[in-house]
Amino acid sequence: MPVTFLHTADWQLGKPFASVEDDDKRALIRQERIKAIERIGLIAKERNASFILVAGDLFDSSTANKSTVSAACSNIGQLNIPVIVIPGNHDHGGPGCLWEQEFFLRERERLAPNLRVLQESSPVELDDVIIFSCPLLRRHESMDPSSWLRTIDEAVLTEFNDKPRVVLAHGSIQGFDSSGDDEDGAGSAPNLIDLKRLSIDSFDYVALGDWHGTKQVGEKAWYSGTPEMDRFPKGGTNEPGNVLVVSVERGKSPLVETIRSNNLGWHQLDFEFAGDEDLDTLDRAITELIGNRAGSDLLRLNLRGSLGLEATTRLESLLDSLNARLLRLKLDNHTLLAPTEEEIEVLTLRSEDPLIALVANKLVELTDGSEEDAAVGRVALRELHAVCSNQ
DSSP states (O other): OOEEEEEEOOOOBTOOOTTOOOHHHHHHHHHHHHHHHHHHHHHHHHTTOSOEEEOSOSBSOTTOOHHHHHHHHHHHHTTOSOEEEOOOSSSOOSTTOGGGSHHHHHHHHHHOTTEEEOOSSSEEEOSSOEEEEEOOSSSSOSSOTTGGGGGOOHHHHGGGTTOOEEEEEESEETTBOOTTOSTTSOOOOOOEEOGGGSOTTTOSEEEEESSSSOEEOSSSEEEOOOSSOOSOOOOTTOOOSEEEEEEEOTTSOOEEEEEEOOOSEEEEEEEEESSTTHHHHHHHHHHHHHTTOOSSEEEEEEEEEEEOHHHHHHHHHHHHHHHHHSSEEEEEEOOEEOOOHHHHHHHHTOTTOHHHHHHHHHHHHHTTSOHHHHHHHHHHHHHHHHHHHTO
16 A cells, blocks of 8 residues: 655755854744754654654754754654655765764654664665655765665566665756755755766656756655755745655555645746836735735846935835845846936026036036036936935
């Protein structure tokens, strides 16, 4: 009969999110990754899963601090089903690793007796399934971590009778890896897994970790992706923020269901102003993304085009509100200040105040000069407009 389990990976608990400047907001994002464990547990309960697989990188670092270790163990222990983990490139195994440290061992024994860490390349027999563990014992493995699977004699495999066979591995596959998967393009060494050399008939499912998006990469091979998004979307087929519900039977194709587990909203918006009226269009577009929420979203906002003096001031007010409401606003603002004819006339044709009119005309002339002079002139015109508007 089929066995149902959850395939997850890349929890990366304790990730610092150093690009978020506000300490309180950074703490909220980190805490959300801990809260994701509870959501994973609810999905496991709803789908009557027998166990949960974590295909590497449960922690973001092999030196995760004690509070992160304790929080992880506490939340995992409350899931009440087995959680099977292998070390990945971020939390790799080997001598002196996190998994062998006294504090982790003590917290796991006390808080998470259901947590099992597989540090050896070997088959592990559970009640209803065989796990073929392919852990990373170094951050960068020069050899295929799954190569040992190619040396198993089929006669040995038959000893496990009709139990489904699940490969648990962390790394990249040919032509598809996590290089550049980070927000700013920095990636890790591939730890290459050669799926083509695995016998498709010998195994029933390959649970992969490393790539942070959900993706099927073979007839029986999937990346689950990270259950809680940790970077801005890159488009294409990169779809993070899920867990996979997998049903397997020996000798049959697996049934895989993608379930959303993400809570925080990571958004990207590219917008170009064609006129001042487009500021309202931008406001509506942002509202569609984040609604009236605060403290739940991150936004990468790329702005182009030009705005008049008053519209530029309104834009700054909008950005100020977004900075307060969002966990992070990553802004790339190339909007040019371009006063409208009406705004220039208000400043240069002030018969009641000839001194301001004289200064305004000089600044308008400056905007026709070199790039540096033009930039200074536009800023000064805006300041002058603000002063006059407040009179």
